[in-house]
Amino acid sequence: MKKHLKKVDFSKMPVSSSLGHLAYGDLAFTAWRKIKVDKNLTKHNEEK
Amino acid sequence: MKKNKVLLIGWDAADWKIIWPLIAKGQMPSLQKMIKNGVYGNMSTMNPPFSPMLWSTVATGKTPDKHGVMGFIELDSSGQKLRPVTAHSRKAKAVWNILHNQGYKSNLVGWWPSFPAEPINGVVVSDKFQRVGSDPTKVKPILPGTIHPESYVDKLKDLRMFPWEITKEHFLPFIPQAARIDQTGINNGLVPFSNILSQNVSLHNAATNLLRETEWDFMAVYYDMIDHFCHGFMKFHPPKLKGVTQEKYEVYNDIVNSAYRFQDMMLGRKLELIDDDTTVIVMSDHGFESGNRRILKMPKVAAAPALDHRQFGMFVACGPNIKKNEKIFGLGLIDVAPTILHHFNLPIGKDMDGKVILDIFEKISKPKYIDSWEDKQGDFGLLEKEDVNEAFSDDETMEQLVELGYVERPDDDIAISIFKTKLDLKHNKARVYLGKKDYQTAKDILIELMKTEGVEDFTPYLIDLMTVCIGMKNYDDALKYLNEFKQCKTDIRYNIYFVESDIYKGKNQFKLSLEVLEKASKTKPNAEIYFRIGELYLLLSDALKARDSFDKAIEIEPDKAKFHRGMADAYYELGEYSDAADHAFVSIELVKYFPAAHYILGKSLEKLGDLENSKTAYSMAKILRPKEYHRAERAIENVEEKLLDLVTLKDQKQGKYKENQIIVVSGLPRSGTSLMMQMLDRGGLDMLVDYKRKADTSNPKGYYEYEPVMSIHKDNSWLGKAQNKTVKIVAPLLGNLDPKYRYKVVFMKRNLHEVIKSQRVMTGKDPDVLPVKLYNAYVRQLEIVKIWQEKEPGVEIVFVDYSDLLADPDSQLEKVKSLIGIDLDCNEMKKSIDKKLYRNKASLK
Secondary structure (H helix, E strand, O other): OOOOOOOOOOOOOOOOOOHHHHHHOHHHHHHHHHHHHHOOOHHHHHHO | OOOOOEEEEEEOOOOHHHHHHHHHOOOOHHHHHHHHOEEEEEEEOOOOOOHHHHHHHHHHOOOHHHHOOOOOEEEOOOOOOEEEOOHHHOOOOOHHHHHHHOOOOEEEEOOOOOOOOOOOOEEEEOOOOOOOOOOOOOOOOOOOOOEEOOHHHHHHHHHOOOHHHOOHHHHOOOOOOHHHOOOOOOOOOHHHHHHHHHHHHHHHHHHHHHHHHOOOOEEEEEEOHHHHHHHHHHHHOOOOOOOOOHHHHHHHOOHHHHHHHHHHHHHHHHHHHOOOOOEEEEEOOOEEOOOOOOOOOOOOOOOHHHHHEEOEEEEEEEOOOEOOOEEOOOEEHHHHHHHHHHHOOOOEEOOOOOOOOHHHEOOOOOOOEEOOOOOOOOOOOOOOOOOHHHOOOOHHHHHHHHHHOOOOOOOOOHHHHHHHHHHHHHHHHHHHHHHOOOHHHHHHHHHHHHOOOOOOOOHHHHHHHHHHHHHOOOHHHHHHHHHHHHHOOOOOOOOOHHHHHHHHHHOOOHHHHHHHHHHHHHHOOOHHHHHHHHHHHHHOOOHHHHHHHHHHHHHHOOOOHHHHHHHHHHHHHOOOHHHHHHHHHHHHHHOOOOHHHHHHHHHHHHHOOOHHHHHHHHHHHHHHOOOOOHHHHHHHHHHHHHHHOHHHHHHOOOOOOOOOOEEEEEEOOOOOHHHHHHHHHHHOOOEOOOOOOOOOOOOOOOOOOOHHHHHOOOOOHHHHHHOOOEEEOOHHHHHHOOOOOOEEEEEEEOOHHHHHHHHHHHOOOOOOOOOHHHHHHHHHHHHHHHHHHHHOOOEEEEEEEHHHHHHOHHHHHHHHHHHHOOOOOHHHHHOOOOHHHOOOOOOOO
C-alpha cells in the first residue's frame, strides 16, 4: 500500500541547507539549488 | 502499482560493532525499525575482501573466479591502459540481467562496478554518475554510458552534488571543531571529506528520484560513504589509539558515527518512499576494524587498506514475508542473489555458489533450480562487447582509488604499472581459490607467479603458498616456503607468526609452535594469539594453561564464538562439564551454525547425563558439517545406546559388533602387536596386510604389516579398505585415523623396559642400557593414546598385557572377543603363542 506522505514546504529552507535536507533527497536538493540560484549564489560557489 | 518489490541497499563496510551502540542511543532509528520488523544477522565476507569483487558476488551469487571481477582496476580493452574496474569485467549475469530476461523492471544506482550502464529494462545510474571532480573550474559532463536509458540523463544530471556545495551546516555535524583543521593544500582538510559526502548525496538524490518517479520490481542502491569515511577517519574513532595525537582525535573522533547516523537518515527517507509490499534489504560487504586491531600505518602492499576490513558485515531485511525481530545465522554474500531470485519465484542457477536464505522467510516455498542462467539464450540486457577504439579511461575515479590507498599511483612508465596490475589480478585470483579451499588451483597460480621474471618482491606469494600448503596438510613444503620467505628481502614487516606456528603444529611440533606464539604474544599481544596458544595447550594436554589462555582471549574480545568454544574444550578436559556446556552455549549464541561448538556441547551434556539434549547437539554438529563430524555420528550412536539401555552405560565398549568396524591392533613397537595379529588371523578375522616385510629373527612368524600405514599421516584415504578387516597401526600413528569410521582397538601393553630392551636387541644396540628420553617419550605416548581414546567416540579399546597374554591367554582372548563382537576360534588363536619367543624380559637391577 502506498504511504501518504506529508508535503514539505521547502521555500523557507535556509541557503546554508542542512544534513536533514540532504537526507531528504532529490526534492529538497532541487529546491535548495533553486533557492541558491534565486539568491544568485550558485555562481559565487563555483567561483570560489 | 507493482507488487512484491525488492529494494536492496548496500552500505559498504557497515559493521554491527558501530551500529549497535548507536541504536542503543536511539541514533539509528530507521535501521532499528527495520530490525524490529524483520531479520538481522552477520554477513560473512570473502577473501580477498575487495569491494568491487564482493559487490559483484552479491549481484551474481558467484565467486570472483566465475564472475571475473578481480580487483579495483583492470586493463582497458586495448590492453594499453589501466582504469577502474568496469561492468565489462563481469562475465556472469547479475540478478538484474536475469530479471530483465524474465520481464521484470530493475533500477540500479551507484553499484560498484556498473559503468557502462547495462541496457536493462529499468534505469541504471552507474558508478560514474557521482564522479564530478573537486575542481569547480573543471565540472565534468556526464559521459555516455553513465546512465541508461539516455533519456534519463537530462532528468538526473542536476541531481549531482558538487563538493564545493558542501556548507558548514553539512560538515559541522560530522566535524564540530572543523575550524581547527589546516586547510592548506588541495587534498588536506575538508576536501576529501566533501568529495565523499557530495558523491553519496548525488547517488541518494538519484535513488529518491527513481523511487518516486518510476515503476520497478527490483531496485539496488549502493553507498560507499561508510567505507570511505572509515578508511579516512576510523583511526580517530574512540577509544583513542596511542599513536593518534590528542588534537586530531578531538577534531575527527565523531566522523565515523556521524556517517552511520547520516546513512540512517537517508535510509529513513527511502523507507518513506516505498510501499508496505516492498521487501527491503540493507547489507554490507564486510565489516571494519574499530577496536585495537586498527592499523595506523598501512604497509605498502597491494590494496593495503583492505587489511582494516573485518570478516563480518551486517544484514537486515524486512517485508511482508520476512520473519519479525529474529536473528539469522550463516549468511554469505553469495547467498543474496539466489535469495532475491527465489523471492521472485525464479529458479536459481546450479552453477551459483550461494544458496537461498530460507531462514529469513515466514512462509517457505521450495527453491527451483536450473543448470545455469549463463547458457540460456535470449535478451538479458547485457553490454555489447567493448570496441577497442572506444576504450575509455577514468582519471577521476582512479585518483580517488589512489587517495584511498586501494590502488598504487600508476608508474610513469605505464608498462610497469600494467605488469604490476596483471600480477595483482592473478594474485587475487589465487586468493579467491584459497578462500574456496581449492588449494591445488591456488598453488598452481602462485607457483606461476613465483616463476614470473621481473617480480621485485615474492613475499606476498610465499605467504599464500605457506597457507595453501597448510591447507593441503603438506607441512614439509610449507616449511620450505617459510625458509625461502626468511631469505627474502622486503621492505614490508609481515606478521608471519600464525603461519609459522601452524606449520610446526601441523608437523606435531607443538612446543615449537607454542614458542613462536609465546614470543609473539610478548610483542603483539592480541586475542587471536591467546586463542591459538590455548589450542596448543589443549593439544599438549595442559588444560589448565589452555583455560587461562582462552580466558585472556575472551577478556580482549568477548564476542568471538571460537574463543568460547576453546574455553568449553578446556573445561571439558578439566572435567568441569557444567562450565564447558556454558561456554559452548555462549559460542552457539554468537554463531548458531558452529559445528565444533555443538559437538563440545554434546560431549559436555553427555557427561552431565542430559542425554536427550546431548543427542540433539551431536545431531546439529553432524548436520552442519557431515564430512568433518563423523565423530558426531559415532557419538550419537553411543548416546542412543545409552538412552536405550542406561544400565549398560559402563559396558558399551564390549560385546557388540559394529557394522563396517575396523579392527586395529596397536601398541608401541615390540609390544606384541605382531603376535596379536597372528592370533586374530588364526582366530578367523580378515587381515589387511601386504607381507612386504618378511619374517626375520626378531619376528620369526612375520610382521603382519600393511605398507600404507607408515604414511597414514599423509594419506589415510585407504582406511575404507580396512572396514571389516584387521590392520596393525603402531601407537604414535593412531591420531591419524579418520574419525568417520568405527574402530575396535586391541592395544598391546608391555612393560616399557621390556619394549625398549627388545627394540635395542632388534637394532643391534646394548640391551642393558635404558635410554631415559626414549622411555619418557613412550610414557607420554601412552598418555596421548589414553586421551585420544577418550576423545574419540568412534573408538572402542581394550588393553591386552603381553605377559598376561602369555601366562593366561583365555582371559585376555575373552576380552578381545567381547570387544570385537564376533566369535573367534580361541583354541586356534592360542596355537600362535610360543613362550620361547618371550625374550628380553625386564630384569630389576
